[in-house]
Amino acid sequence: MAIVIVTGSAGLIGAEASRYFHAKGLDVVGIDNDMRRYFFGDGASTRWSLERLARDIPAYRHHAVDIRDAAAIEAIFERYGADIAAVVHTAAQPSHDWAAREPVTDFTTNANGTLNLLEATRKSCGDAVFIFTSTNKVYGDTPNALPLVELETRWELSPDHPWAEHGIPETMSIDHTLHSLFGASKVAADVLVQEYGRYFGMRTAVFRGGCLTGPGHSGAELHGFLSYLMKCAVAGKPYTVFGYKGKQVRDNIHSHDLVSAFWQVFEAPRPGAVYNMGGGRHSNCSMLEAIRLCEELTGRPMDIAYSDDNRIGDHIWWISDIRAFRRDYPGWSQRYDLRRIMEDIFEGCREQSPAG
Numbered sequence: 039m040a041i042v043i044v045t046g047s048a049g050l051i052g053a054e055a056s057r058y059f060h061a062k063g064l065d066v067v068g069i070d071n072d073m074r075r076y077f078f079g080d081g082a083s084t085r086w087s088l089e090r091l092a093r094d095i096p097a098y099r100h101h102a103v104d105i106r107d108a109a110a111i112e113a114i115f116e117r118y119g120a121d122i123a124a125v126v127h128t129a130a131q132p133s134h135d136w137a138a139r140e141p142v143t144d145f146t147t148n149a150n151g152t153l154n155l156l157e158a159t160r161k162s163c164g165d166a167v168f169i170f171t172s173t174n175k176v177y178g179d180t181p182n183a184l185p186l187v188e189l190e191t192r193w194e195l196s197p198d199h200p201w202a203e204h205g206i207p208e209t210m211s212i213d214h215t216l217h218s219l220f221g222a223s224k225v226a227a228d229v230l231v232q233e234y235g236r237y238f239g240m241r242t243a244v245f246r247g248g249c250l251t252g253p254g255h256s257g258a259e260l261h262g263f264l265s266y267l268m269k270c271a272v273a274g275k276p277y278t279v280f281g282y283k284g285k286q287v288r289d290n291i292h293s294h295d296l297v298s299a300f301w302q303v304f305e306a307p308r309p310g311a312v313y314n315m316g317g318g319r320h321s322n323c324s325m326l327e328a329i330r331l332c333e334e335l336t337g338r339p340m341d342i343a344y345s346d347d348n349r350i351g352d353h354i355w356w357i358s359d360i361r362a363f364r365r366d367y368p369g370w371s372q373r374y375d376l377r378r379i380m381e382d383i384f385e386g387c388r389e390q391s392p393a394g
Contacts, residue, residue: 041121045069046129048084054293055126071102105151115158122163128171134218148223156234167307168242172228178215192324193355205357218351235310243303248316248358252293253386271332272387276341281348284325289317289357292374302367316358321376335384
């Protein structure tokens with residue numbers, strides 16, 4: 039049977055992809071060594087997700103391997119060889135704050151790890167579809183130069199700007215900007231995936247994600263804001279908003295909707311393709327709006343602190359223009375709007391909390 043290799047298989051997107059591709063008839067081989075625990079502490083460990091994954095998919099095969107270990111990665115790919123039909127690469131160091139603590143760890147994980155996977159794919163299963171979860175941080179802080187208007191609960195793009203209706207397209211430059219070290223390592227990986235598609239003719243695709251979220255997220259303060267926000271709301275823990283008056287805007291896409299887009303690419307790949315992918319105008323919110331929705335769902339006020347210092351390289355306003363993907367894959371649609379996403383995360387947090 040055809041195999042999908044999923045890196046970061048116990049993470050939010052990796053676990054969703056594992057279940058989705060398995061339901062479509064592929065065998066799943068996961069690669070995940072729970073580096074999220076190293077990055078963000080015991081509370082962000084994905085061990086619980088791995089245990090659930092093993093229960094849900096009895097034939098699931100797991101390799102607790104670090105993607106920086108080129109020899110170990112190559113051995114896995116050689117073992118399964120031409121049976122590998124797809125590689126869904128979601129493993130990463132995902133926080134621009136954390137990257138500054140250990141720049142070498144960040145870069146070798148995000149850039150070198152991606153290179154190891156591309157090379158292993160090229161050598162062992164060159165016809166496999168290679169799907170990569172990049173990030174909107176490849177654009178650095180260039181979005182902050184857009185003409186923004188301050189509203190009561192959010193910043194918004196000036197209505198006379200050509201991107202106001204649909205959001206930011208892939209044509210925005212990734213050069214001459216402050217990326218954060220995380221953004222720089224993801225740029226390297228992003229461009230490598232494109233190059234393997236264009237130079238070697240491999241069937242690669244890059245998804246530059248906005249806020250990827252869902253109930254399977256092991257949210258931490260430094261990464262996974264909706265999940266961590268709801269976790270604090272359910273547990274009654276304090277939450278700190280960093281800068282921009284709490285009016286910074288993110289578009290949010292549910293992990294299921296993103297992975298269903300991956301499947302569209304698997305069925306009809308376009309080598310070297312690059313797509314901005316997020317909630318778009320369909321699903322977005324500011325921090326203030328997300329806090330209010332958390333309070334509404336939990337039925338009690340949150341303990342919110344505010345810091346004037348925004349995170350370095352953080353976006354004031356980001357909404358993805360997802361029309362390029364829709365044009366290439368008109369059969370894809372989003373199932374989850376913001377409220378349904380938040381309700382799903384709320385239920386997930388209640389199940390995981392000690393009181394749940």
